[in-house]
Amino acid sequence: MSVLEKQPPEPEAHEHHHEEPFWRKYIFSQDHKVIGIQYGFTALIFLLVGFSLMLMMRWQLAFPGKPIPIVGGLLGSANAPGGIMLPEFYNQLGAMHGTIMVFLAIVPLAVGAFGNYVVPLQIGAPDMAFPKLNMASYWVYATGGVVMLASFFVPGGAANSGWTSYPPLSTIATQGQTWWLVGMIFLITSSLLGSVNFIVTILQLRAPGLTLMRLPFFVWSQLVTAFLLLLAFPPLEAAGVLQLMDRIANTSFFTPSGLVVSGEVLDVAGGGSPLLWQHLFWFLAHPEVYVLILPAMGIVAEVIANNTRKPLWGYRSMVYAAVFLGFMSFIVWAHHMFLTGMGTTISAFFQTTTMIISIPSVIILTALFISLWGGSIRFNTPMLFALAFLPMFGIGGLTGLPLGLSASDIHLHDTYYVIGHFHYVVAPGTIFAMFAGIYYWFPKITGRRMNETLGKLHFWPSLIFMNGIFMPMFVQGLAGVSRRLYDGGMQYDHAQDVLQWNSFMSYSAFGLLAAQVPFLINFFKSIRWGAAVDSNPWRATTLEWAAAPSPPVAHGNFPEEPVVRRGPYEYSVPGHDSDFLPQHAAVQEA
Amino acid sequence: MQIPYTVEERPDTGLYNAKLGVWLFLASEVMLFGALFSSYILLRTGDPSFMIVPHAIAEQLGHAGHGELRWPAELNVPIAFVNTLVLIFSSVTIVMSWASLRLRKLDKFRLWMGLTLLCSLVFLVLKAVEYNAKFSHHLLPGTANFLAIYFTLTGLHALHVIGGVVVNGYLWGPGAKMWKSDPARFTNRVEVAGLYWHFVDLVWIFLFPSLYLL
Amino acid sequence: MLGLLQRWLPPNASAHGQALDEMTALVHWLMAILFVVWGVFFVVALIKFRAKANPKADYAGVKSHFSTWGEVGVAIFEVVLLVGFAIPAWARWVTPHPEEEAPLVVRVIGEQFAWNVHYAGDDGVFGRTVPELVDPTNPVGLDPEDPAGADDITTINQLHLPVNRPVTVRLSTKDVIHSFSLPVMRVKQDAIPGQEIPVHFTPIATNDGEGWEIACAQLCGLGHYRMRGYLTVHPEGGFEAWLAQQKAKKG
């Protein structure tokens, strides 16, 4: 037996040349591929910005009161007189690091970039369902980003009440907080436009024969993610509006009566509830954390299936687990609020839901592990990052459990243990998955492959330094060291024994920066000079590789509409000469 | 390749793209107003003096002495009631405008959609009058949390009305050109705009009793 | 075995701390087991099935469903943790001390960036406090009109407690949210503006020599990092002596 039309037509075969003006083609483009790339670049730059802010903080944590090298002088006397960081500035950096990383770097990269570029291709669609909306969502996002960055330059600097912006601290905070709220409203709007677009695209634009249970797992992860964004963000928008009112219309939604701030009785009507904000915030922010992880799991699943050369084990259970995860993530939010004075019944409820929600993650990871068994594993760079994701997410996820039990959370809450927990999931977890995605789909976008040697030079140091940064945080957390400490705990006796780790973690962070150099070189060099590849260099089964040229046809993606005949991961099907059966390939019986 | 199902329905979902899109958008709107309503309930149940007009205000409103004054009091029920009728009527007219398109009658569509726009404007004018009265009595969002909620909820709703006016105005005016080129698609657009408008109407139907009456 | 985390945790000086530490250790055992089991499987799979060693992949892969049992196992372990440990521990944490144990009641009021401690004095009644009266000389805003307040004692950043006597801290804050954390007592509780939240614990050891601390665990502004108080647990009689001293100081 043999497979017809295994190789998609080569790029040059299908270039129709009706030229558009530059700005239409690259700036205000409505082509999902261009928008995806725009999202990608912007998000990567924000990722670097978020990292840079943190590098300054890590310097301060390692060497409190020592002037910051290189940039120290440029920060201005309001932030760092003589290059020495002030606590006010440290808090700005902390809040903005969190905000930028979550809302401006990872989500736009995972959803805006990968989702936009890959989803229509994987479902055999010519574009997203609403191209204009798609363009709008990018530009609204970009605007939000500009507002956030600009806030550093307003009097009092950027928001400094943590990415969680708990009132009343945020209500009495400097003007930067107002900018933060406005910026958030832009980002939320952008996400809403995006999520509507994704859901419609996935449900409506699937190629003939592409039933839901034939969708690549990545598409499923994007579908669930889109629903989370769609339904979880509006409450934060509501909360944002209320806090905005508190700040500019002097209302007191979140401020009770009789507060005395620095000796003065606060002049507000009062009667508000600070905890109301926390409920609204975490109602978004917990689903949000699964928004950070689901697309990552999706990418990892694609890469693993492709590089083990066998179908994903338990694809169905993975899909059900992801959907279940989506539902559950709406009823666990108060596990961030155990210590706000919660009774036994309510805490019991949220502990239980929190334990339940850990099960689907266990299922998905287990399925991915077992998928390795019996495979013929190729250790290329995307695969290395995808494989590293598993134990890293494992550590992050497992350390979520003691936090999810309110009793053990008493000692660990708001310590570095929490910081360690979620960085393991978002940094060596999600960021690694993002890298896997970049190395994996780079040839799709450019028609060229990234360099393997540089790729491995990027991977191994990154893996080591990531752990160097985040593993000691568990030790500090167990010792009871609070997070968000300007001096990293120097003041406290109970922190003395674990203080030495601060410089260790910081050096690892600087090392991590150095480890990105090979990536940057590789990335920009390969765009022009990378080894040219045919349309399906990884010999993949999914439509984006098998049915479209690399790069895909400028408008419409596919030379002709693919008709799907089978599931997403038909690798090493017994009785076939080639070890992969593209989803759309017609099989000719001999 | 062209984007499919922009006009005709996809067999397995039974929807065309824009219709599914607007339903999803409305779902998120439900979450938005749902969150605000819950906040209202939480604040109201959480603070025993939430519905009591602060003494200073009561006096300034000339209610000194006559026992404690409770909140909805100062709100203008008649205007709000008229507004409710206006919006409900506008929901009918926008359905009519869509129906007329299904009957291939553009002029009728113009008429009904025009009426819808008129209603929205009446609503906004009355709302402005109401706000104005509050401000002139120094009843501001910061005065008391009940007013804060009142202004936030009605204000946000008013923004949604304005949004509706823009969309419907476009379909009534320049947008109608599409009737020549692609009538089916234009009809769909009107249907979608109608769905949104019903939602805006529905929100008000919740706002009216929960703010003005209860 | 339940001492798994001892070398990293601070010393425990409270009656309920032991139970919390043991349960935290228990969770970490579950985590460790999972990590090791999965980790071994992971590494073995990577070596056994590398392309060189296994050029042709097996379409079906694993057929047995041992993994389902693994997952069921995890679920059961979590149920045990919840029902057997976590929920009871929390119930104990939030239930007040019985009156007959005559718990010592102390008010702690957070502010940017210090901990005000308020003792009721001999009459055991806290004087009325009024926000408007707060000033440097009267940090908690005691109302001079109220006789009950006359014998009250207030300190700043100094929390003194007797050993082996149940304590109820009535926690509140003047301004923003703080978090009252006593690492050695395994105590942490957010101070929420507009609320007074009771915290129950019993010190079972004295800090002879050791500097025990009140840490602020919730970001509360630019001085969050230095919002640090001192905790002293007195041996029998020592606490009364200290109170007397404070009274004397007050004159």
Ligand code: HEA
């Ligand atoms: C991507 C982001 C992400 C993810 C996926 C998770 C996943 C989980 N999180 Fe986490 N969490 C955050 C991001 C995330 N979290 C953030 C950002 C915060 C802090 C916010 C702030 O305060 O600033 C936080 C805080 C946080 C808290 C509050 C802590 C506190 O403030 O006191 C809690 C408490 O319940 C919690 C619990 C959990 C649980 C139970 C999971 C579960 O879903 C985990 C389930 C996964 C597993 C159980 C692992 C399964 C894998 C294996 C078993 C195999 C492992 C072995 C090998 C690979 C070898 N998280």
Ligand code: HEA
């Ligand atoms: C998705 C979320 C996310 C991510 C990815 C990260 C990534 C990192 N975070 Fe952060 N962090 C948060 C979310 C995140 N963080 C949040 C929410 C908080 C709490 C804030 C608060 O207290 O309110 C926090 C807090 C926080 C703290 C605690 C501060 C404190 O409590 O005082 C620390 C301390 O070390 C830290 C460190 C780091 C480090 C070293 C990384 C590193 O892993 C970063 C790694 C980044 C890179 C490796 C960059 C790669 C980029 C490129 C290669 C550029 C390519 C560019 C082009 C091609 C154009 N983070």
Ligand code: CUA
């Ligand atoms: Cu008080 Cu932090």
Ligand SMILES: [Cu+2]
């Ligand atoms: Cu959570």
